[in-house]
Amino acid sequence: MRKGRFLKKTGLILLIILVILQFIPVDRSVSKVLAGDDFIAMTKPTEKIEELLRANCYDCHSVETKHPWYSNVAPLSWWIAHHVEEGREELNFSNWGKMSSEKQDHKLEECAEEVEEGKMPLKSYTLTHGSLSDDEKEILEDWFESLRE
Numbered sequence: 001m002r003k004g005r006f007l008k009k010t011g012l013i014l015l016i017i018l019v020i021l022q023f024i025p026v027d028r029s030v031s032k033v034l035a036g037d038d039f040i041a042m043t044k045p046t047e048k049i050e051e052l053l054r055a056n057c058y059d060c061h062s063v064e065t066k067h068p069w070y071s072n073v074a075p076l077s078w079w080i081a082h083h084v085e086e087g088r089e090e091l092n093f094s095n096w097g098k099m100s101s102e103k104q105d106h107k108l109e110e111c112a113e114e115v116e117e118g119k120m121p122l123k124s125y126t127l128t129h130g131s132l133s134d135d136e137k138e139i140l141e142d143w144f145e146s147l148r149e
């Protein structure tokens with residue numbers, strides 16, 4: 001009986017902490033971008049490739065992040081926001097036109113590599129969004145490579 005009460009109490013305390021955590025705001029502000037600087041807008045890929053990019057890269061590497069319901073629940077929301085922030089820092093497809101052509105070329109090389117090696121999209125992301133098939137990987141790799149100078 002006593003054990004049951006202890007568990008109930010602990011559960012209640014954890015629940016209260018979880019509720020309080022929800023009030024800590026998550027910074028989801030995005031920097032201003034010009035629509036014309038967007039990677040997809042500039043490179044005009046096929047519909048299939050656009051879909052692949054939006055579904056597998058744009059949530060972390062653009063300002064057009066789509067937030068699933070669980071990304072609003074702390075502490076998960078902090079962890080996801082951190083990934084998105086870090087992802088945008090490394091590569092922001094929304095700001096593609098702002099990069100020098102050398103930098104674009106370098107990023108394209110990295111994109112092809114990361115997809116080939118299965119490092120991108122991140123594992124934690126593919127768990128909830130599904131992973132790229134081998135065919136899809138190849139389509140993306142070829143697209144990134146074809147844009148290189």
Ligand code: HEC
Pocket residue numbers: 056057058059060061083084086087090091107110111112114115120121122124125140
């Ligand atoms: C869940 C968020 C997320 C998704 C989805 C995602 N990335 Fe990333 N990406 C990151 C983070 C975080 C980093 C920086 C840390 C790292 O390299 O692991 C990164 C780094 C990169 C880098 C730089 C690697 C380096 O070493 O310089 C490239 C290139 C990249 N991602 C390409 C892509 C491509 C292409 C896709 C889609 C096929 C994609 N990413 C999907 C979060 C993501």
